[in-house]
Amino acid sequence: MSRIAENIKSRRVDKNLTQQELADSLNVSRSTVSNWETNRNYPDLDTLIKISDLLDIPLDTLLKEEKKMVKEITKEVKKSAKRKWVLRIIVPLFVLSLVISTYSIIQNVYSVNKIFFPMEIGYAKEVSKPEEWNSIFFEEKDYLIFKNIFWNKEITNSINNEGDIIMRVKDSKGNVVKEDLKILQGNSIILKDLKKKEKYYFEIKGSPGEYVVTFS
Known part of the structure:
Protein backbone atom coordinates (compact mmCIF):
# COMPACT_ATOMS: atom_id res chain seq x y z
CA MET A 1 0.00 0.00 0.00
CA SER A 2 1.33 3.46 -0.87
CA ARG A 3 1.96 6.12 1.73
CA ILE A 4 -0.91 8.30 0.49
CA ALA A 5 -3.33 5.36 0.70
CA GLU A 6 -2.17 4.66 4.24
CA ASN A 7 -2.49 8.30 5.23
CA ILE A 8 -6.03 8.63 3.92
CA LYS A 9 -7.19 5.43 5.58
CA SER A 10 -5.49 6.03 8.93
CA ARG A 11 -6.67 9.62 9.22
CA ARG A 12 -10.20 8.62 8.22
CA VAL A 13 -10.26 5.99 10.93
CA ASP A 14 -8.81 8.44 13.45
CA LYS A 15 -11.65 10.81 12.62
CA ASN A 16 -14.20 7.97 13.11
CA LEU A 17 -15.41 8.38 9.53
CA THR A 18 -16.66 5.55 7.37
CA GLN A 19 -15.68 5.41 3.71
CA GLN A 20 -19.23 6.45 2.83
CA GLU A 21 -19.12 9.49 5.16
CA LEU A 22 -15.81 10.64 3.68
CA ALA A 23 -17.15 10.03 0.18
CA ASP A 24 -20.26 12.12 0.93
CA SER A 25 -18.11 15.00 2.24
CA LEU A 26 -16.03 14.92 -0.95
CA ASN A 27 -19.00 14.39 -3.31
CA VAL A 28 -17.59 11.11 -4.63
CA SER A 29 -18.72 7.50 -4.42
CA ARG A 30 -17.73 5.10 -1.62
CA SER A 31 -15.96 2.89 -4.17
CA THR A 32 -13.78 5.86 -5.15
CA VAL A 33 -12.59 6.24 -1.56
CA SER A 34 -12.03 2.47 -1.41
CA ASN A 35 -9.90 2.66 -4.58
CA TRP A 36 -7.74 5.39 -3.02
CA GLU A 37 -7.22 3.36 0.15
CA THR A 38 -6.37 0.20 -1.76
CA ASN A 39 -3.95 2.06 -4.03
CA ARG A 40 -5.94 1.44 -7.21
CA ASN A 41 -5.79 5.13 -8.18
CA TYR A 42 -5.05 8.60 -6.82
CA PRO A 43 -7.30 11.57 -6.02
CA ASP A 44 -6.86 14.57 -8.28
CA LEU A 45 -5.24 17.76 -7.01
CA ASP A 46 -8.47 19.54 -6.05
CA THR A 47 -9.71 16.48 -4.16
CA LEU A 48 -6.37 16.09 -2.37
CA ILE A 49 -6.71 19.64 -1.05
CA LYS A 50 -10.22 18.83 0.22
CA ILE A 51 -8.97 15.62 1.86
CA SER A 52 -6.16 17.58 3.53
CA ASP A 53 -8.73 19.98 5.03
CA LEU A 54 -11.27 17.32 6.04
CA LEU A 55 -8.76 14.98 7.66
CA ASP A 56 -6.60 17.74 9.20
CA ILE A 57 -3.44 16.47 7.55
CA PRO A 58 -0.99 18.82 5.82
CA LEU A 59 -0.73 18.33 2.08
CA ASP A 60 3.03 17.76 2.22
CA THR A 61 2.51 15.03 4.83
CA LEU A 62 -0.22 13.48 2.74
CA LEU A 63 2.11 13.34 -0.28
CA LYS A 64 5.28 12.42 1.60
CA GLU A 65 7.40 9.79 -0.23
CA GLU A 66 4.86 9.78 -3.09
CA LYS A 67 7.20 10.73 -5.95
CA LYS A 68 4.93 9.35 -8.64
CA MET A 69 1.94 11.22 -7.25
CA VAL A 70 3.95 14.45 -6.95
CA LYS A 71 5.01 14.10 -10.59
CA GLU A 72 1.39 13.60 -11.67
CA ILE A 73 0.27 16.64 -9.65
CA THR A 74 3.10 18.73 -11.11
CA LYS A 75 2.03 17.64 -14.59
CA GLU A 76 -1.60 18.48 -13.77
CA VAL A 77 -0.62 21.92 -12.45
CA LYS A 78 1.36 22.59 -15.62
CA LYS A 79 -1.59 21.52 -17.74
CA SER A 80 -3.88 23.76 -15.72
CA ALA A 81 -1.50 26.70 -16.14
CA LYS A 82 -1.32 26.00 -19.86
CA ARG A 83 -5.13 25.91 -20.08
CA LYS A 84 -5.31 29.27 -18.31
CA TRP A 85 -2.73 30.70 -20.70
CA VAL A 86 -4.67 29.40 -23.70
CA LEU A 87 -7.92 30.82 -22.27
CA ARG A 88 -6.28 34.21 -21.80
CA ILE A 89 -5.63 34.22 -25.55
CA ILE A 90 -8.85 32.56 -26.74
CA VAL A 91 -11.32 34.60 -24.66
CA PRO A 92 -10.14 38.03 -25.89
CA LEU A 93 -10.06 36.70 -29.46
CA PHE A 94 -13.59 35.39 -29.06
CA VAL A 95 -14.79 38.72 -27.66
CA LEU A 96 -13.06 40.58 -30.50
CA SER A 97 -14.64 38.23 -33.04
CA LEU A 98 -18.04 38.77 -31.42
CA VAL A 99 -17.61 42.56 -31.57
CA ILE A 100 -16.58 42.42 -35.23
CA SER A 101 -19.49 40.10 -36.09
CA THR A 102 -21.96 42.35 -34.25
CA TYR A 103 -20.61 45.44 -36.00
CA SER A 104 -20.86 43.65 -39.35
CA ILE A 105 -24.47 42.68 -38.64
CA ILE A 106 -25.32 46.25 -37.62
CA GLN A 107 -23.68 47.57 -40.77
CA ASN A 108 -25.61 45.09 -42.90
CA VAL A 109 -28.87 45.97 -41.16
CA TYR A 110 -28.12 49.65 -41.70
CA SER A 111 -27.42 49.00 -45.39
CA VAL A 112 -30.64 47.00 -45.74
CA ASN A 113 -32.60 49.75 -43.98
CA LYS A 114 -31.13 52.34 -46.32
CA ILE A 115 -32.50 50.34 -49.25
CA PHE A 116 -35.91 49.32 -47.94
CA PHE A 117 -36.57 52.28 -45.62
CA PRO A 118 -34.78 55.20 -47.30
Missing part, protein backbone atom coordinates in the same frame (compact mmCIF):
# COMPACT_ATOMS: atom_id res chain seq x y z
CA MET A 119 -34.74 58.56 -45.59
CA GLU A 120 -32.99 61.89 -46.10
CA ILE A 121 -33.00 64.94 -43.85
CA GLY A 122 -33.01 68.36 -45.50
CA TYR A 123 -32.05 71.67 -43.92
CA ALA A 124 -32.91 75.30 -44.62
CA LYS A 125 -30.63 77.11 -42.20
CA GLU A 126 -31.05 80.78 -42.97
CA VAL A 127 -34.71 81.57 -43.57
CA SER A 128 -34.85 85.30 -42.87
CA LYS A 129 -37.71 86.72 -44.96
CA PRO A 130 -41.09 84.93 -45.10
CA GLU A 131 -41.69 86.01 -48.71
CA GLU A 132 -38.40 84.61 -50.10
CA TRP A 133 -37.77 81.07 -51.35
CA ASN A 134 -35.01 79.19 -49.51
CA SER A 135 -33.28 76.10 -50.86
CA ILE A 136 -33.26 72.87 -48.86
CA PHE A 137 -29.84 71.21 -48.63
CA PHE A 138 -29.09 67.51 -48.12
CA GLU A 139 -25.64 67.38 -46.54
CA GLU A 140 -23.56 69.16 -49.23
CA LYS A 141 -25.96 68.93 -52.15
CA ASP A 142 -29.08 70.96 -52.90
CA TYR A 143 -31.08 68.25 -54.64
CA LEU A 144 -32.58 64.84 -53.92
CA ILE A 145 -32.92 61.75 -56.10
CA PHE A 146 -35.50 59.07 -55.28
CA LYS A 147 -33.25 56.18 -56.28
CA ASN A 148 -35.58 53.20 -55.86
CA ILE A 149 -39.21 52.13 -55.57
CA PHE A 150 -39.14 52.03 -51.77
CA TRP A 151 -39.40 55.78 -51.35
CA ASN A 152 -42.84 56.83 -50.10
CA LYS A 153 -42.00 60.39 -51.18
CA GLU A 154 -43.38 61.63 -47.90
CA ILE A 155 -42.19 65.06 -46.80
CA THR A 156 -42.48 66.01 -43.12
CA ASN A 157 -42.27 69.47 -41.58
CA SER A 158 -40.64 68.87 -38.17
CA ILE A 159 -42.68 69.71 -35.09
CA ASN A 160 -39.62 71.61 -33.83
CA ASN A 161 -39.58 74.03 -36.77
CA GLU A 162 -40.66 77.67 -36.51
CA GLY A 163 -44.08 76.97 -38.00
CA ASP A 164 -45.91 75.99 -41.21
CA ILE A 165 -44.03 76.06 -44.52
CA ILE A 166 -44.87 76.60 -48.17
CA MET A 167 -42.89 74.37 -50.54
CA ARG A 168 -42.23 74.22 -54.25
CA VAL A 169 -40.37 71.58 -56.23
CA LYS A 170 -38.21 72.11 -59.33
CA ASP A 171 -36.80 69.57 -61.77
CA SER A 172 -33.23 69.48 -63.09
CA LYS A 173 -34.11 72.02 -65.80
CA GLY A 174 -35.38 74.54 -63.27
CA ASN A 175 -39.05 74.01 -64.11
CA VAL A 176 -41.48 74.20 -61.20
CA VAL A 177 -43.27 70.85 -61.05
CA LYS A 178 -45.01 71.40 -57.70
CA GLU A 179 -45.85 74.74 -56.15
CA ASP A 180 -47.53 76.31 -53.15
CA LEU A 181 -47.56 73.09 -51.16
CA LYS A 182 -48.52 73.96 -47.60
CA ILE A 183 -47.14 71.64 -44.93
CA LEU A 184 -48.37 72.32 -41.42
CA GLN A 185 -45.90 72.19 -38.54
CA GLY A 186 -45.50 68.55 -37.43
CA ASN A 187 -47.40 67.26 -40.49
CA SER A 188 -46.46 65.71 -43.81
CA ILE A 189 -47.56 65.39 -47.43
CA ILE A 190 -46.93 62.66 -50.01
CA LEU A 191 -45.87 63.47 -53.57
CA LYS A 192 -46.33 60.14 -55.31
CA ASP A 193 -46.03 61.57 -58.83
CA LEU A 194 -42.40 62.65 -58.41
CA LYS A 195 -40.34 60.39 -60.65
CA LYS A 196 -37.70 57.90 -59.65
CA LYS A 197 -34.02 58.59 -60.44
CA GLU A 198 -34.55 62.25 -61.30
CA LYS A 199 -33.06 65.25 -59.56
CA TYR A 200 -35.48 67.44 -57.64
CA TYR A 201 -34.77 70.75 -55.95
CA PHE A 202 -36.90 71.77 -52.97
CA GLU A 203 -37.50 75.31 -51.77
CA ILE A 204 -39.54 76.62 -48.86
CA LYS A 205 -40.99 79.80 -47.41
CA GLY A 206 -41.63 80.27 -43.71
CA SER A 207 -41.17 82.37 -40.64
CA PRO A 208 -37.55 83.38 -39.92
CA GLY A 209 -35.46 80.58 -38.45
CA GLU A 210 -33.91 77.22 -39.26
CA TYR A 211 -35.96 74.36 -40.71
CA VAL A 212 -35.55 70.58 -40.77
CA VAL A 213 -37.55 68.68 -43.36
CA THR A 214 -37.56 64.87 -43.53
CA PHE A 215 -37.96 62.96 -46.80
CA SER A 216 -38.84 59.27 -46.66
Whole structure:
Protein backbone atom coordinates (compact mmCIF):
# COMPACT_ATOMS: atom_id res chain seq x y z
CA MET A 1 0.00 0.00 0.00
CA SER A 2 1.33 3.46 -0.87
CA ARG A 3 1.96 6.12 1.73
CA ILE A 4 -0.91 8.30 0.49
CA ALA A 5 -3.33 5.36 0.70
CA GLU A 6 -2.17 4.66 4.24
CA ASN A 7 -2.49 8.30 5.23
CA ILE A 8 -6.03 8.63 3.92
CA LYS A 9 -7.19 5.43 5.58
CA SER A 10 -5.49 6.03 8.93
CA ARG A 11 -6.67 9.62 9.22
CA ARG A 12 -10.20 8.62 8.22
CA VAL A 13 -10.26 5.99 10.93
CA ASP A 14 -8.81 8.44 13.45
CA LYS A 15 -11.65 10.81 12.62
CA ASN A 16 -14.20 7.97 13.11
CA LEU A 17 -15.41 8.38 9.53
CA THR A 18 -16.66 5.55 7.37
CA GLN A 19 -15.68 5.41 3.71
CA GLN A 20 -19.23 6.45 2.83
CA GLU A 21 -19.12 9.49 5.16
CA LEU A 22 -15.81 10.64 3.68
CA ALA A 23 -17.15 10.03 0.18
CA ASP A 24 -20.26 12.12 0.93
CA SER A 25 -18.11 15.00 2.24
CA LEU A 26 -16.03 14.92 -0.95
CA ASN A 27 -19.00 14.39 -3.31
CA VAL A 28 -17.59 11.11 -4.63
CA SER A 29 -18.72 7.50 -4.42
CA ARG A 30 -17.73 5.10 -1.62
CA SER A 31 -15.96 2.89 -4.17
CA THR A 32 -13.78 5.86 -5.15
CA VAL A 33 -12.59 6.24 -1.56
CA SER A 34 -12.03 2.47 -1.41
CA ASN A 35 -9.90 2.66 -4.58
CA TRP A 36 -7.74 5.39 -3.02
CA GLU A 37 -7.22 3.36 0.15
CA THR A 38 -6.37 0.20 -1.76
CA ASN A 39 -3.95 2.06 -4.03
CA ARG A 40 -5.94 1.44 -7.21
CA ASN A 41 -5.79 5.13 -8.18
CA TYR A 42 -5.05 8.60 -6.82
CA PRO A 43 -7.30 11.57 -6.02
CA ASP A 44 -6.86 14.57 -8.28
CA LEU A 45 -5.24 17.76 -7.01
CA ASP A 46 -8.47 19.54 -6.05
CA THR A 47 -9.71 16.48 -4.16
CA LEU A 48 -6.37 16.09 -2.37
CA ILE A 49 -6.71 19.64 -1.05
CA LYS A 50 -10.22 18.83 0.22
CA ILE A 51 -8.97 15.62 1.86
CA SER A 52 -6.16 17.58 3.53
CA ASP A 53 -8.73 19.98 5.03
CA LEU A 54 -11.27 17.32 6.04
CA LEU A 55 -8.76 14.98 7.66
CA ASP A 56 -6.60 17.74 9.20
CA ILE A 57 -3.44 16.47 7.55
CA PRO A 58 -0.99 18.82 5.82
CA LEU A 59 -0.73 18.33 2.08
CA ASP A 60 3.03 17.76 2.22
CA THR A 61 2.51 15.03 4.83
CA LEU A 62 -0.22 13.48 2.74
CA LEU A 63 2.11 13.34 -0.28
CA LYS A 64 5.28 12.42 1.60
CA GLU A 65 7.40 9.79 -0.23
CA GLU A 66 4.86 9.78 -3.09
CA LYS A 67 7.20 10.73 -5.95
CA LYS A 68 4.93 9.35 -8.64
CA MET A 69 1.94 11.22 -7.25
CA VAL A 70 3.95 14.45 -6.95
CA LYS A 71 5.01 14.10 -10.59
CA GLU A 72 1.39 13.60 -11.67
CA ILE A 73 0.27 16.64 -9.65
CA THR A 74 3.10 18.73 -11.11
CA LYS A 75 2.03 17.64 -14.59
CA GLU A 76 -1.60 18.48 -13.77
CA VAL A 77 -0.62 21.92 -12.45
CA LYS A 78 1.36 22.59 -15.62
CA LYS A 79 -1.59 21.52 -17.74
CA SER A 80 -3.88 23.76 -15.72
CA ALA A 81 -1.50 26.70 -16.14
CA LYS A 82 -1.32 26.00 -19.86
CA ARG A 83 -5.13 25.91 -20.08
CA LYS A 84 -5.31 29.27 -18.31
CA TRP A 85 -2.73 30.70 -20.70
CA VAL A 86 -4.67 29.40 -23.70
CA LEU A 87 -7.92 30.82 -22.27
CA ARG A 88 -6.28 34.21 -21.80
CA ILE A 89 -5.63 34.22 -25.55
CA ILE A 90 -8.85 32.56 -26.74
CA VAL A 91 -11.32 34.60 -24.66
CA PRO A 92 -10.14 38.03 -25.89
CA LEU A 93 -10.06 36.70 -29.46
CA PHE A 94 -13.59 35.39 -29.06
CA VAL A 95 -14.79 38.72 -27.66
CA LEU A 96 -13.06 40.58 -30.50
CA SER A 97 -14.64 38.23 -33.04
CA LEU A 98 -18.04 38.77 -31.42
CA VAL A 99 -17.61 42.56 -31.57
CA ILE A 100 -16.58 42.42 -35.23
CA SER A 101 -19.49 40.10 -36.09
CA THR A 102 -21.96 42.35 -34.25
CA TYR A 103 -20.61 45.44 -36.00
CA SER A 104 -20.86 43.65 -39.35
CA ILE A 105 -24.47 42.68 -38.64
CA ILE A 106 -25.32 46.25 -37.62
CA GLN A 107 -23.68 47.57 -40.77
CA ASN A 108 -25.61 45.09 -42.90
CA VAL A 109 -28.87 45.97 -41.16
CA TYR A 110 -28.12 49.65 -41.70
CA SER A 111 -27.42 49.00 -45.39
CA VAL A 112 -30.64 47.00 -45.74
CA ASN A 113 -32.60 49.75 -43.98
CA LYS A 114 -31.13 52.34 -46.32
CA ILE A 115 -32.50 50.34 -49.25
CA PHE A 116 -35.91 49.32 -47.94
CA PHE A 117 -36.57 52.28 -45.62
CA PRO A 118 -34.78 55.20 -47.30
CA MET A 119 -34.74 58.56 -45.59
CA GLU A 120 -32.99 61.89 -46.10
CA ILE A 121 -33.00 64.94 -43.85
CA GLY A 122 -33.01 68.36 -45.50
CA TYR A 123 -32.05 71.67 -43.92
CA ALA A 124 -32.91 75.30 -44.62
CA LYS A 125 -30.63 77.11 -42.20
CA GLU A 126 -31.05 80.78 -42.97
CA VAL A 127 -34.71 81.57 -43.57
CA SER A 128 -34.85 85.30 -42.87
CA LYS A 129 -37.71 86.72 -44.96
CA PRO A 130 -41.09 84.93 -45.10
CA GLU A 131 -41.69 86.01 -48.71
CA GLU A 132 -38.40 84.61 -50.10
CA TRP A 133 -37.77 81.07 -51.35
CA ASN A 134 -35.01 79.19 -49.51
CA SER A 135 -33.28 76.10 -50.86
CA ILE A 136 -33.26 72.87 -48.86
CA PHE A 137 -29.84 71.21 -48.63
CA PHE A 138 -29.09 67.51 -48.12
CA GLU A 139 -25.64 67.38 -46.54
CA GLU A 140 -23.56 69.16 -49.23
CA LYS A 141 -25.96 68.93 -52.15
CA ASP A 142 -29.08 70.96 -52.90
CA TYR A 143 -31.08 68.25 -54.64
CA LEU A 144 -32.58 64.84 -53.92
CA ILE A 145 -32.92 61.75 -56.10
CA PHE A 146 -35.50 59.07 -55.28
CA LYS A 147 -33.25 56.18 -56.28
CA ASN A 148 -35.58 53.20 -55.86
CA ILE A 149 -39.21 52.13 -55.57
CA PHE A 150 -39.14 52.03 -51.77
CA TRP A 151 -39.40 55.78 -51.35
CA ASN A 152 -42.84 56.83 -50.10
CA LYS A 153 -42.00 60.39 -51.18
CA GLU A 154 -43.38 61.63 -47.90
CA ILE A 155 -42.19 65.06 -46.80
CA THR A 156 -42.48 66.01 -43.12
CA ASN A 157 -42.27 69.47 -41.58
CA SER A 158 -40.64 68.87 -38.17
CA ILE A 159 -42.68 69.71 -35.09
CA ASN A 160 -39.62 71.61 -33.83
CA ASN A 161 -39.58 74.03 -36.77
CA GLU A 162 -40.66 77.67 -36.51
CA GLY A 163 -44.08 76.97 -38.00
CA ASP A 164 -45.91 75.99 -41.21
CA ILE A 165 -44.03 76.06 -44.52
CA ILE A 166 -44.87 76.60 -48.17
CA MET A 167 -42.89 74.37 -50.54
CA ARG A 168 -42.23 74.22 -54.25
CA VAL A 169 -40.37 71.58 -56.23
CA LYS A 170 -38.21 72.11 -59.33
CA ASP A 171 -36.80 69.57 -61.77
CA SER A 172 -33.23 69.48 -63.09
CA LYS A 173 -34.11 72.02 -65.80
CA GLY A 174 -35.38 74.54 -63.27
CA ASN A 175 -39.05 74.01 -64.11
CA VAL A 176 -41.48 74.20 -61.20
CA VAL A 177 -43.27 70.85 -61.05
CA LYS A 178 -45.01 71.40 -57.70
CA GLU A 179 -45.85 74.74 -56.15
CA ASP A 180 -47.53 76.31 -53.15
CA LEU A 181 -47.56 73.09 -51.16
CA LYS A 182 -48.52 73.96 -47.60
CA ILE A 183 -47.14 71.64 -44.93
CA LEU A 184 -48.37 72.32 -41.42
CA GLN A 185 -45.90 72.19 -38.54
CA GLY A 186 -45.50 68.55 -37.43
CA ASN A 187 -47.40 67.26 -40.49
CA SER A 188 -46.46 65.71 -43.81
CA ILE A 189 -47.56 65.39 -47.43
CA ILE A 190 -46.93 62.66 -50.01
CA LEU A 191 -45.87 63.47 -53.57
CA LYS A 192 -46.33 60.14 -55.31
CA ASP A 193 -46.03 61.57 -58.83
CA LEU A 194 -42.40 62.65 -58.41
CA LYS A 195 -40.34 60.39 -60.65
CA LYS A 196 -37.70 57.90 -59.65
CA LYS A 197 -34.02 58.59 -60.44
CA GLU A 198 -34.55 62.25 -61.30
CA LYS A 199 -33.06 65.25 -59.56
CA TYR A 200 -35.48 67.44 -57.64
CA TYR A 201 -34.77 70.75 -55.95
CA PHE A 202 -36.90 71.77 -52.97
CA GLU A 203 -37.50 75.31 -51.77
CA ILE A 204 -39.54 76.62 -48.86
CA LYS A 205 -40.99 79.80 -47.41
CA GLY A 206 -41.63 80.27 -43.71
CA SER A 207 -41.17 82.37 -40.64
CA PRO A 208 -37.55 83.38 -39.92
CA GLY A 209 -35.46 80.58 -38.45
CA GLU A 210 -33.91 77.22 -39.26
CA TYR A 211 -35.96 74.36 -40.71
CA VAL A 212 -35.55 70.58 -40.77
CA VAL A 213 -37.55 68.68 -43.36
CA THR A 214 -37.56 64.87 -43.53
CA PHE A 215 -37.96 62.96 -46.80
CA SER A 216 -38.84 59.27 -46.66
